[in-house]
Amino acid sequence: MRDTLIIMRFDLLTASPFAVRGFILVAMLCVWMGLFYAPITLAFIVFGALPFVLPLNGVADRSDFAKLYGVIPISRRNITRGRFIYIFAVFFLTELAEIAFAVISHTLNLSRLLPDRNSALMEYVKYAFEKEATTLLVVFVLFTAVCIFVAYMEMMVQIFGAENLFRIMTASVLVALGVFAAYCMCEMTGHGIVYSFGINYYIVNLLDYLEYTIPFGIALNIIALVLCLVFGRITARRLSKREL
């Protein structure tokens, strides 16, 4: 665990010079929008956290980290695992901040202070502050989607190389589209999850209530964590067969 934390710290210090300013800017913009106009915009802070992860492979290539990894007294497996836990931690901490601001935003409802309360725009603003569960749902879903996507891409880039990024993206999008098309076909022919398991819009609408949204969000977080760990394990296993 100590080694994993050291590697996470190493990655954070590597990416910080590229990430901090941009993150603060995005966060400030989203918080301002979230507090006054639409709490849902708080979910977009997660995109501001991307520079804490995305430059790492480029820096590693440019700065010849393969040699560094061969020199430091940390096992290669822990170096790889550390990167995936770091990815989860970056987005998870961002998500926590988003949740905190979402709660503050819905509690304070600062849109009350805005002028022209009766304008058409303000009708939308009022509506945006009505459903806290929806805000949290978007935060959870966006966090999970971004975290899993970034961890997946990290795995693919580490295994197949950054030079194959375009091919990896194309193949991944095609596979995702294929799965989605198959799912749609199943639903249309009456064999899909919604039909088979009796999930209908009534159940989906339960997510509009906090008592259902929060367990759903926790489940998404656990899924994201498990997938990050699995991707890390697969990557570590594949890389351990290679030389530095």
Add this chain to the structure above:
Amino acid sequence: MENILEINGLCKTYGDFSLKSVTFSLPKGYIMGFVGQNGSGKTTTIRSILNMAKTDKGSIKIFGLDSVKDTIAVKERLGVVFDSLYLAEHLSVKQLERQIRPFYKEWDTKEFFRRISEFGLPDSKSVGTFSKGMKMKLMIAVALSHNAELMILDEPTSGLDPVARDELLDILTEYIANENRGVLFSTHITADVERIADYVTVLHNGKVWFTGTKDELTEKYAVLKGAEKYLPDGLREKLIGFHAYRNGFEALISTDDLRGLPDKLEYEKASIDEMLVYIAKEDKNEGHSDNNEV
């Protein structure tokens, strides 16, 4: 004498290149120059020592520990300098210190910054802007700040100006003053080896051509010159890198074979550089090379 590094029967194949049963050892308290022409297998051997390359056969022991099974314990006590910087180039020395510090249990921040100031390195400038000599000094400062007992340097002087090379050799001489330490120093600039090494291992086409003390090596071979007609019968086959000119020949000869030579043939002490040149010529004479290299 206790060995700080022992390599026994190291074999490793990379496509059409292979290390063939590389065996040598470095006793504590000494500097070993690890020489050979480009592509002779020096870097592959060093990568094997660092467990960066997987070996096919053989064993490597560092501080008496296995380089693969005990790799973490070994790396705690190892300082490594490569020919190029392996640290994040966009960070400053201060930021790098914060990054590297947790890796080593015996990291000494004061010692690190003492070295940085001694080497005259700016601590707030990004290290990517440093000259090659400055980057080399930075890697040495890292290696010296966690109490490394063995320093491994892979071609550290290549591309350095004479002043920077001289400084580096002085640092190594100062480092080895502690007799519990050792230095393995790979280079193809043999003048550096002649200046500071106690032991020399010459690698050629993936094989150890010589390993022993520097004095043994320099006393073991000589350059023989003269007219070919004066060569006694049977000696021609013993010569290494025989090269005939219009007025005579030149070749490397073992000093054991010097006895009983005619006065018409002259010989002089061979430098390590000359030895490398003659063993490369010998390959050409034989018309082949084991690793498809000259």
